[in-house]
Amino acid sequence: MFNLLHRLSSPPSFFAFAGRALPWLLGGALLLIAAGCYQGLVVAPADYQQGDSYRIMFVHVPSAWMSLFIYMVMAAAGAIALVWRIKLAEVIASASAPIGASFTFLTLVTGALWGKPMWGAWWVWDARLTSELILLFLYLGYMGLESAIPDKRSAARATAILALVGSVNIPIIHFSVEWWNTLHQGATVTKLGAPSIHPSMLLPLLLMAVGFKLFYFANLLVRARCQMLEREQRSHWVSTLIKEAA
Template sequence: MNPLVRWFHQLGSPPYFDRFAARWTPWCYLAALILLGLGLWQGLFVAPADYQQGDSFRILYIHVPAAWMSLFVFGLMAFYSAIALVWRIKLCEILAMACAPIGAAFTLITLATGSIWGKPMWGTWWDWDPRLTTELILLFLYLGVSGLYGAIDDRRAAARAAGLLSIVGVALLPIIRYSVEWWNSLHQGQTISLMGGSKMDASMLLPLWLMVAATKFWFAGSLLARARADNLRRELGKDWVARLAGGKP
């Protein structure tokens, strides 16, 4: 068997996943904190002020990475849910459901920082702009997935029902992405591109990429930690969990 395929099969084992998550969660958080510190320092003290928005533009270094993560996490949650529904892989159910509260947090940060940024730019804390409204709907979808998962006692049935909601909800992602282009919007158009051609000055981009990397590592650490906790709850009563609780290998 191919080593990579064999590793994926091993990862589906609850004890193996527990060891994997326990090993890598601290490293993901450490990398996130280092990158977060560097990104904030570069963004707040090194990057020059914007010629139009002045220093208020610096909230971009939190708002944009959080906004990208709010979409990425929902897409990943739907992906895990689809695999779980088709192949009945329990680990994918666990990972999908672990995504929901983390994605909701990123979405809430996106909405909060967007409102703070919008006050000096638009003169109001909130406007029913297409981008803002669809992002708010995304938050409700995240909360709906988490609520549905918590409302059903059977963990596997709960994960399948909530996963189906996330798969249906993934249709919202392209609407959020292109809402600025499809409708009249106060929200500015795309100025940053992963594939080049960004409209931002190069001196302002380094802090942004550091913050983007920081959010990715923070998400990875949070996903592993939450999935490990859910995995242990599902496996209560198994010998390997009892040995773990007793401090035995």
């Protein structure tokens, strides 16, 4: 297992592996997202309180889960990069940031589009919304700091520290609906005990969640391949690869 991981973390084998895994990940993601949209928009019944507006949940909640998950990947990869200086970890952390920022943006905007008809306001300064907005600023700050440092390796170290410090925000977002009085509803799926959501609504939610996750991995591989080519353009393996293709 460790041997396999070690082999995979070398840039040339990662580059080849990513190329092979990509079509499967993307295909799976598209299939699951299409099925999730069909189940969520057509098959699932309207909510007895919120009518059809609740269907925004099938985009909003998986995006929100991804915004937290990607941040944790970024912070973990950053920690690995800090301690062991593994290039692949640096690349994964840096390639994750724009995808995480995208999902955080999507969470905030779909939340506003759901909040307006249900709460009567696009935005309220409550704990859940504010901490998610801070998450967006953390992602943007990460990307800004990275682009401000020309040397990739020192940029990776500085941004890893930022990601690790910012990770205190993750439990705050998750527990914000329990710690503070808020308009935002509590957890219905990720709580202890049985989820308080009907199976016909849980199915599209899970399809979309897994679809988004596969999409993240596929997207991560494309971005990581691109960064690998750039960082390693003078290395032997890249020139061999290019010579074969030329």
